[in-house]
Amino acid sequence: MHHATGLRRLPLVIAIGAVLALAGCGGSDHDSRADTVVAIPAPPADQGAADTAPVPAVLAFVDTAATNQRGDARYATLATNAGVRVLGGMLDIWKPLTEIVDAGVTAPAVDGFPAVVNSAWTGVPNDGTNGGTIVNAAVHNANIDYVVKATASRTAEQTLMAYLDDRRGKGYSTTEGFGPLTAAWRTATRQTTSITGMPADATTVKYEDSGNNNGVGGAANADFGMVVDLVNSMGNNGSTEPAKRFYKYARPYRWSSAVQVVPALEPAKSTTPPTDGGFTSGHSAEATRNAIGMAYVVPERYQELVGRGLELGESRILAGMHSPLDVISGRVQAQAVAAANLIAAGATTRAAAVAQAHTTLMKLTNTTAATFPSYAASGTVANDRFADYATSKANYLRRMTYGLPRIGSTTAPAVVPKGAEVLLETRLPYLSDAQRRVVLKTTAIASGYPVLDDAEGWGRLNLFAAAEGYAVFTGNVVLSMDAARGGFNAADRWRNDISGSGKLVKGGTGALALGGNNSWTGGTQVDGGTLEAQSATAFGTGDVYVAASGTLVSNAPGALAVAGQYTQLTGAVLELRLGAAQQGRINVGGTATIGGGTLRVKLQNGFRPAAGDTLTVLGAKSLKGKFESITVEGFTTVTPIYTETGLQLRLGT
Template sequence: MPSSAGKQSPAPLTERAVNRRGFLKTSLGATAGVVAAPTLATWLAATDAKAATTAAAAFVDDYTTNVLTNLTPETNAVVRILGGMAEVWKTGDAWNTGTPIRPEVLRANMRHCARITAARTERQAKEAFIYDRQHQSYAMIAGLGPLADLYRAGAKAVTSITVAPDTTPATTISDAVPADAPAGSALGAGSYDSALGQVAKLVDTVRGPYASGNPGKYAFQYPRPWRMNEDSEVVDTGAKDALGYPVYDSEVVVATQLLRQRSTSPVDDAGFPSGHTNAFHLASLALAYAVPERFQELVTRALELSDTRITAGMHSPVDVLSGRVMATALAAATLADPQYAALKAAARAQAAAYFQQQTGTTADTLYAYAHSADVRTDPYADRAANSRALTPRLTYILTRHGRSRDLTVPKGAEVLLETRLPYLDAAQRREVLRTTALPSGYVLLDGFEQWGRLNLFAAADGYGAFDSDVTVTLNAADGGFGAADTWRNDISGRGGLVKRGSGSLTLTGANSHTGGTVVEGGTLTAGSAGALGHGDVRVQGGTLRAATATRVRGSYTQASGATLDVTLRAGHSPALTVDRRVLLDDESVLSIRLDASRPPASGTTVPVIAAPSLRGRFGRITVQAEGFRAVPVHTAGGLSVRLTRR
């Protein structure tokens, strides 16, 4: 069915069909029914790409054009950013007369649907039913993990769709407030008159009147997979099924539980873009703004729930991809709109205060609580598993073509990371989005402004490259992510990192940036052997913590008052291996921790720094283990310590 995300109430079918065709004929000077997709190709062909980009308004400045009276790329910002479909599909003069432009893409699209629905289990069919019928904003709440039940209670959010029938229901089914629900309960994200009312309002605002997938559906008229065959043709066999629906020559099988939920009006029931997918991602990004402690998990859940649209047989990969693309742009546009600045700030503050009060945490400890469950109670507790699951869903059946092109991050997109990376400025958040983006060459993702290339899961893990020097300041007093964060990506690039402020930053990737690393304040933790990349490392203030055996592919310098914090293990390699020389100020500090699982025994000599050359010495050495002290042992190959009891 057409998406309800934007809450648009379309005109009656006959009036709408006449208006659509009349509008297109008048506005485009074309025959009736020639709609937006081929027009976009014509539009781009009529001028060079740069001029076309310059001529069109940025999506975030034009998103309110996404209404049913606007069905061309010139008039509708959503149709414009989904224009990659123009390279794949040409809309015909009726809902069932379109033709493939790149049949290999659409053939792979249909084969994927047929394969998935043929292998679908009964459990998956029932799950697909629940997420088809349940309010999409409510479905997203589970992405909050240990905070989900607290959210439902605080927001008074309820649903009537919790189980699926074994067979096809006798009637259509819609979500509703259960009769036994507490007073004031509401569907979706919850009630505005609740402890999380501002959060619920933010979700609904992001899913507002300009967030519908319906204009795109009418513009592109790409049918749902169960109405199409492998060659992307609609073949009505003339037969009727047991429910009275037309039978199409398609190998895509809709889940039994959803057969009655299908639309009976094909012209009003196009598949591209997927409205449910759009709604899942809109709700996901609104919740992620208010509760950034679960940012990646919410993004993962949105992609997982969107995949159930394919499992259900109701949508194809190209439908789902387009739903994600438009939702990403629409969420950014709403969050970047100045009229909603107070609302989004209030929602974030309300969520933080509510969850801290309910869990007895602080801004600094709420993240740990939000990740305190294991996979038995939180399906998204394993970050690595999340990454493995979502990666193929970012591109599905698409294959790359051509040389990679750098991404110009769409205007306003940086707002999506505003609460997740609050210590970075707007330009830095844009750089994070650029350096973590998907490569170019995926036809449906390379549309106008290339919103489809944004990889928000990866962006939540910080920079993907330092293409110039990056200075980052985290302050302990700011709390939350502003006080401490972890960058997990493998960071490349010719630039370097300068860490400032009293807060803490941890690097865990296999980093290869060549511009070096400087610590001026707070704590920089090397959480992997290659965390410090290539180049010199200078600790001018604050602390460098080597949480594991770490390599410096250059020289290492430590200034007066600065601290090297290492963890020593029995029989382990040096805490710090330096490729070139080490220079220590005589007033520098070495802080030693003993690994709890494999502590070195008293009386043993343990390597701390291995280097071809070492000058200077630590002015002070402390051991963070009661009853131990360390005596430095300088050798030609660096520095060791002899651990003894006091």
Template sequence: MISLKTLTCSSALGLLLATGAVAQDAPARPTGLGFEGTAPTAENVPAYIESGATNQRSDACMATVDTNAGVRLLSGFLKVWEPSTLLVDAGVEAEANGDCPAIVKSDWDGIPGSATDGKILDQAVHDHNMDYVVQVTASRSAQQAIGAYLDDRRGKNISMLDGLGPLADAWKNGAHQFTTITQVQPDATSVKYDDHGNNRGLGSVGDEEAETDANEDLGLAVDFINAMSADGSTEPAKRFYKYGRPWRWDSDVFVVPALEPAKSGSAGTDGGFPSGHTAEAWRDGLAMAYLVPERFQEILTRSVEMGDSRIIAGMHSPLDVIGGRMLGTATVVYNLNLADNAELKSTARVQVLDWLYRQTGTETEAELYTAAHAWPLTDDRFADAELNVAYVAPRQSYGFEAVASDAGAKDVVPAGAEVVLETRQPYLTAEQRRVVIKSTLLPAGFPVMDDAEGFGRLDYIRAADGYGAFEGDVTVTMDASLGGFNARDTWRNDIAGAGMLTKAGSGALTLTGDNGFTGGVVVEGGELVAASRSALGAGDVYVAGGTLAVGARGVDIGGDLTVLDDAGLAIRGLAGEAAAVAVEGNLTLLGGTLDITLPESAEGVTLVSASAIEGTFDEVRLNGAAVEVTYSADAITLAAAQ
């Protein structure tokens, strides 16, 4: 390590002049925008978390767009399709209730184009909706057909187990789950097979009639998943919108042959919009992701896959699936915010951790996370995060074009939507989670997805990867002593915006995106890891405490870099010939530590480059041992071995 004490006077003077290693004031730290971002709720719109209990059928006071939360949520469909009546009345009747008149069964026969059918209002959207199913069912593979059959006939939660990857067997055993459908039987094209298993498994309370005991393993988890589906039926919306299944609309829709026996013979009560299987996949998926945030995105990718399988099966259209996703999501947000579920969501998570620790031989959330991602892609089809994102992206809006007049809609976040992320991002405040959701919303203007509260634009899979933009300043305060994501997390999104990021507390936060935010970075505590060249955005970087760690790809800093005496810079590997830390502006060092992890033969490697360098590090280590570096006017390099 270089020390002025070992240099001659002339050499020391030269170094002082070259590096400015005299006492100097620290440059001003970035100031950012001076305010934090916000995520407003929609104005003058009934919040689903306050009205979700109205999603009922057979109640005269909950039978219209204005009085049924589930129907209202999906009312964007009324721009595409006008049902024959605007009531929850397909095969449904209800007695008068106070000022609410009685509901009489609709005469809708469920046959597209019949005298009792509704009216297409947006022919282009409807045509794309059906053409998509025709194309998909004509080109599906044999393996896709098998998957679609299994997702149709067996309990939906059994299918959702796939999202747990290496943890699936442990969960299945703890929930005491079983299914009677494990394959496509040879005679399935003529015989309808029903699942006589128990879908989600056994709850914490025994059932004398069913002759089942209380489940002391994952019974509370099963209770929680059941609770997240309360008031979540898709039947009210199906019986309001009265929109036929795709195979009734178009004879070119090729239903999986083994599912022919599963087709309903009662068209007048068999509406396609929204998809019930999809809604259940999202209800169960979000509930399981809450309990096992270590597999958050993988589980929700399975929810997307199950919705998509309904199209592959020929049983539903893209708009059916989008509607199911929206209603399933809104149902979970509603139930997670109920005071009656506050204790259950906490005790269920504790039980899940205890059970999975014992089953996997782990003791901490960090170890469990590792175990949850231990399988290669050949054994865990959700093991690759980038592949998951690529799979999900086109299935969010299914190729529909955004309506230009709606594309500029204000970004709003549903009341209570942030609760879904509280186990996945426990180190953020509730308002910060709302802002994360806002910054990762899907684009506005797509059919059906433009509901007033914003449920149609939610993208929890992307939100789990952190902010998509800093529209205000963001301070992340982590506490490593709490373990799990409090101790270590990664933000993979590309982050835009004019805001500033401050990393405080302990714990480590890794940034991997192609980030363009301009407000700068301040490191006050813990560790901020730059795992891409553009991880730190385009502003100044100020390391006041803790450590700025740089991955093997190195990092480019668009402004100035300042390191104070109580802080550190860590360089962990170096790929390529560029400097590990390339500073476009000035580098100012007021002491601090430079900790390098590189091959021992890396002398002469450029560690840091800058327009100008002032000061030196107090201590420099290579692989844990003191080492000398060479400072010049614009670079710091590893000194050659003596």
């Protein structure tokens, strides 16, 4: 089929007779128009080469992750440590005390700051400032004030979660993002925890979790060991200690006495303020690393899991233990660490873990490859706090920045770190690595936020949005889904609002649904498989062209708007899922050219017309041609009524 060749298909000329409509529907064809010879328009014009997201020409975290070692924290600098370097934007907010305390140790200056050796903070004031200098008071004050307000207004439910997320194993806490799969996951991993509530004496006793965090890995867990091992490996090179010792940014309760630490966490507070940095949050980083590992092996819960990772970060704020900058930086560093570790694991190990996860979880939930995705998403707001998509989306975006003041350019283009595409490998398996990089670029948040404008681009990655596919089409966006491979290769849904001047070409045998408020202009071409509209503007503002092997489904909550032309070839299928109030019908702003093919009408949401009713299913500025076959669910006789501007169906018995 035609797509990325840069050539334009010549129009086809097809003779359409009334007999075609009669053959498919079993009724007489009411058509005031004479039979005509229909010229089939060419597909939407190609929009040129696909978009790209080149690897930034800077030192890559994934190539230097091994420099981030806890034991080397005393010597960590931006020049020597990847975990410190990726958070270098903090120097625009806070300048730590710089002192060389070990004779003979030298390191190059970075960003105008001399190297720091962190073996001791001798002589540093014990007042929480650690002798550093606030560079941007507006951001710093907003950062601490956020914690003051959050801890003053936290609910009893948030207090309990803050305690559990502090004292319980982070891997165990993160599994709450599995929703309906949580029990099965914990059974398969053999996870345990000894922290199941807030003891009455927790205000004076520091409780430690004696559980096993992520569970039992290796040969000791034949059914799930590879999965546990992969999730555990996300912690490799993931220490936050070097960053804590380099930046020396205090915990919020040391900046302000108005911060109210959860009383049950008072015993967990460090008694040595100078060596107890808040930036970056270790709990937040660990939760995000765990969440990414879990989301990689069970991408059916991708957004819910990465959302739980950020939720645990917010728990650290509500606990009074960390500030927004602390937990934001934990996310940033953790994303880089997780990507490096997924790459280091190798494709064979990653694939084996994904396969083992699905085999075991399907067995435990009595599901199949076909039913597992729907089971994973079967939670409700009553039993899965991530079930409401709009709420989860808003929470994720809010937790990326916490509304801190923007201090840099707000229009800088997004860049994508080397290797970051692996984070979407299982969530968007039908895309290439290059396409996944473009997805990350087009869904990244705007620039200018504190700490988030690192040179590689880790800070601006919005993994929640990236799991919904592209946000901008540039050039030809060509994808092919193989239903035989199952999972997201067989069926997927994108809910981002897609803009741009590009063209979408959908091929293969799988089904893709689009549910955003889309405005791309370059057109839509269905060469194979199914493309479904779940919003009125699902196909943007260009032409829609359904080739002989393609199926287009209108499942919009109201009428589907095709702003340009609609063209359907012989062998193609248009499926309208009709409900009340014009749900599922199609309105074409230009010419609708039907060169044959099938019209299939299904009824949903309790919509049940009666025999003798007439359904308006298609409207257009101009309608040419006819369908070869028309069926309506539940009716054996259907009479099409074609006009110059639309199609109605009269229902028989």
